[in-house]
Amino acid sequence: MRWVGSGSTVRGRGVAALVLLGAGVIATSTCAPDPYDGYDGMPPPTRPATPPARPVVHVQARDNSFQEQEITVVAGTEVVWANVGRNDHDVVPTEFEDDPAAAPWGVAREAFRPRDVYSHVFDAPGTYVYVCTIHGVKDKGMAGTITVTA
Numbered sequence: 001m002r003w004v005g006s007g008s009t010v011r012g013r014g015v016a017a018l019v020l021l022g023a024g025v026i027a028t029s030t031c032a033p034d035p036y037d038g039y040d041g042m043p044p045p046t047r048p049a050t051p052p053a054r055p056v057v058h059v060q061a062r063d064n065s066f067q068e069q070e071i072t073v074v075a076g077t078e079v080v081w082a083n084v085g086r087n088d089h090d091v092v093p094t095e096f097e098d099d100p101a102a103a104p105w106g107v108a109r110e111a112f113r114p115r116d117v118y119s120h121v122f123d124a125p126g127t128y129v130y131v132c133t134i135h136g137v138k139d140k141g142m143a144g145t146i147t148v149t150a
């Protein structure tokens with residue numbers, strides 16, 4: 001094998017790298033610490049706005065109870081219910097017990113089987129009382145309350 005062509009190319013790059021490395025060492029060893037290091041008189045670069053992290057609170061749907069049964073969250077919080085039981089459950093605002101399909105939030109048992117998760121963001125302050133219609137009625141059995149503060 002012959003390396004004539006490629007060998008000279010590699011050697012040329014190696015010399016250039018050594019020269020640059022040497023210049024860097026000299027530059028850093030002769031510079032005094034700069035108290036304004038990094039400031040060049042220009043405003044800081046603008047970055048794309050990232051949305052603030054949304055607070056998240058978890059509620060467990062156990063068989064026959066929600067844990068925690070009563071929670072207080074700040075407006076904008078995402079409440080996440082996880083069915084950790086062995087039975088189907090649902091989450092229905094009490095004022096919609098007679099017509100759960102019309103409720104603005106909540107989840108039907110078909111979509112809340114064991115290991116299913118449902119979440120809703122509560123933007124408006126208020127008191128939200130809900131129930132699992134299979135295992136509870138308002139204030140009895142499997143029911144819960146979310147207090148949303150401003």
Ligand SMILES: [Cu+2]
Nearest residue numbers: 089132135142
């Ligand atoms: Cu239930």
